Amino acid sequence: MNNACSIEFTKEPRIAYFSMEIGIRNDIPTYSGGLGVLAGDTIRTCADLKLPMVAVTLLTKKGYFIQELDERGRQTEHPYSWNPAQHMTLLPTKISVQIEGREVLVQAWQFNVESLTRGCIPVFFLDTDIEGNVPEDREITHYLYGGDIAYRLKQEIVLGIGGVRILHELGFEIKKHHMNEGHSSLLTLELLNRFKRPIEDVWDEKLVWDVEKVKDLCVFTTHTPIEAGHDTFPYDLVLKIMGEVLPIKVLKELGGKENLNMTRLGLNLSEFINGVAKKHGEVSRNMFPGYEISAITNGVHTFTWTCDSFKKLYDKYLPGWANEPDLFVRVGRIPYDEIWDAHMEAKKILFDYVYKNTGIKMDPDIFTIGFARRVTAYKRADLIFSDMERLEQIASGKLQIIYAGKAHPKDDSGKKLIEKIFAIKERLKDKIKMAYLKNYDMDIALKMVSGVDIWLNTPLRPREASGTSGMKAVHNGIMNFSVLDGWWIEGHIEGFTGWSIGPSPTETNLVDNIDTRDADDLYNKLQTIIIPMYYSDRHTWVRMMQNAIGKNAYYFNTHRMMRRYVTEAYIR
Numbered sequence: 001m002n003n004a005c006s007i008e009f010t011k012e013p014r015i016a017y018f019s020m021e022i023g024i025r026n027d028i029p030t031y032s033g034g035l036g037v038l039a040g041d042t043i044r045t046c047a048d049l050k051l052p053m054v055a056v057t058l059l060t061k062k063g064y065f066i067q068e069l070d071e072r073g074r075q076t077e078h079p080y081s082w083n084p085a086q087h088m089t090l091l092p093t094k095i096s097v098q099i100e101g102r103e104v105l106v107q108a109w110q111f112n113v114e115s116l117t118r119g120c121i122p123v124f125f126l127d128t129d130i131e132g133n134v135p136e137d138r139e140i141t142h143y144l145y146g147g148d149i150a151y152r153l154k155q156e157i158v159l160g161i162g163g164v165r166i167l168h169e170l171g172f173e174i175k176k177h178h179m180n181e182g183h184s185s186l187l188t189l190e191l192l193n194r195f196k197r198p199i200e201d202v203w204d205e206k207l208v209w210d211v212e213k214v215k216d217l218c219v220f221t222t223h224t225p226i227e228a229g230h231d232t233f234p235y236d237l238v239l240k241i242m243g244e245v246l247p248i249k250v251l252k253e254l255g256g257k258e259n260l261n262m263t264r265l266g267l268n269l270s271e272f273i274n275g276v277a278k279k280h281g282e283v284s285r286n287m288f289p290g291y292e293i294s295a296i297t298n299g300v301h302t303f304t305w306t307c308d309s310f311k312k313l314y315d316k317y318l319p320g321w322a323n324e325p326d327l328f329v330r331v332g333r334i335p336y337d338e339i340w341d342a343h344m345e346a347k348k349i350l351f352d353y354v355y356k357n358t359g360i361k362m363d364p365d366i367f368t369i370g371f372a373r374r375v376t377a378y379k380r381a382d383l384i385f386s387d388m389e390r391l392e393q394i395a396s397g398k399l400q401i402i403y404a405g406k407a408h409p410k411d412d413s414g415k416k417l418i419e420k421i422f423a424i425k426e427r428l429k430d431k432i433k434m435a436y437l438k439n440y441d442m443d444i445a446l447k448m449v450s451g452v453d454i455w456l457n458t459p460l461r462p463r464e465a466s467g468t469s470g471m472k473a474v475h476n477g478i479m480n481f482s483v484l485d486g487w488w489i490e491g492h493i494e495g496f497t498g499w500s501i502g503p504s505p506t507e508t509n510l511v512d513n514i515d516t517r518d519a520d521d522l523y524n525k526l527q528t529i530i531i532p533m534y535y536s537d538r539h540t541w542v543r544m545m546q547n548a549i550g551k552n553a554y555y556f557n558t559h560r561m562m563r564r565y566v567t568e569a570y571i572r
């Protein structure tokens, strides 16, 4: 075991990072998408930078799910069973949490995220599948985002309350608890109970709960720009499942009057609160007036999200880049033809994968758009098909499109969207070649963000809190063609780092979105700027690829992000 991850690690006070999902490696399916990949990138960067951190998540032994798509694009889901013992070590330590009046045992598996710098971050995967727990309780940590709200609440009890207890039991001294979204907010209740003032010292019973002390120990990052996206639980359910962890009156003051709102609970008990892009900070301040909400824009882990051919290129011209992405500022040293060659190498790897998995042969000389993310209505994966006639007229013979993405098992409109894309793929096949890769995961993500020519993103403003796949793309010299939302508002310089779609992001509410206006701009730019430049001005194209690296990858990485968390959130 790496020294930094040995027993010694409990000696130094640490930041505890709590996340419902963590994308550690592709073959550990304990993530579903952006939130989990961000958590993984955060931890990888902390290991590189040797920051004193420890992470806590759920084991989700049946993973998220494996996506099956039939010839018409109908999705079915299968559990993704994996064997934790192949990857991590089961610790002898056990703690328990109260659920429906039962003492539910929780154990932890340790996985060490090690860096070439010799830094190491231990990650603890909580697991209730233990002899002694009733069958129902043994399943609590099986499915990521599965089950009903009672199931979710039980998971959040294990993550928040169980997480704090297990770190304590292992001997950690924690100076900040970083909640990556509201799923872990119940940890604040455990801390309130842990730091209770003696009743004889206070003049009002409520003051037994040392809110200021707990706030000082907590950091909260919100990721959700709409009200309905926040986890809430009716209090009768809370009482039934969790019991009266705090007097209900006190809990309602901290977690909301009608329902227990996990975001509110996190906000009320955190000294530092942030959104994940500047715009998202603003949207969050409107949604939760009265709170001081900062913004630390997300990033991605540079080394993880750079493909092999670009790694070689950076090693040659920017040695040290992986642990110092600031070096991308000197990207101008890399000759254009070598950037293009590295790109064509990545494009070939993607096209080989597409051929192997779909039987579709794409042409590497044809301009190729990539679109991959969770399939859900607001991301508008079909915006580019708003006017089929126009698309055909602009792009027949000059365009290929590669898609990937899973729809949540309960998201019927998302599933319908996949079927729609499949139908269009069939209809366009002689004019615009399309492929849909099933079972989108981190490996496919890397192939796609490095192997297409441009990264398309068309969310409904302001629903994309940050978005990170576009940041992965720029690490491989791929430009973004995106609606001005999330990170792209900060990364976009028109015609320099990429292109925008639709109007500037002045509005903060949801009403001012007109699909046709966005689609019109998308078609116009494809027709008059992007496609012509790709085929007839390769010099400008590659210069823009260079800008994407020098201006975007330079900034939108987790090394920059974590340095900001350290100076603004952790050390205060």
Ligand SMILES: *Cc1c(COP(=O)(O)O)cnc(C)c1O
Binding pocket: 032, 033, 034, 035, 037, 372, 373, 374, 440, 441, 442, 445, 466, 467, 468, 469, 470, 472
């Ligand atoms: C990066 C990533 C995401 C998040 O992408 P967004 O652009 O934020 O939607 C989702 N899924 C996988 C597998 C990823 O690698």
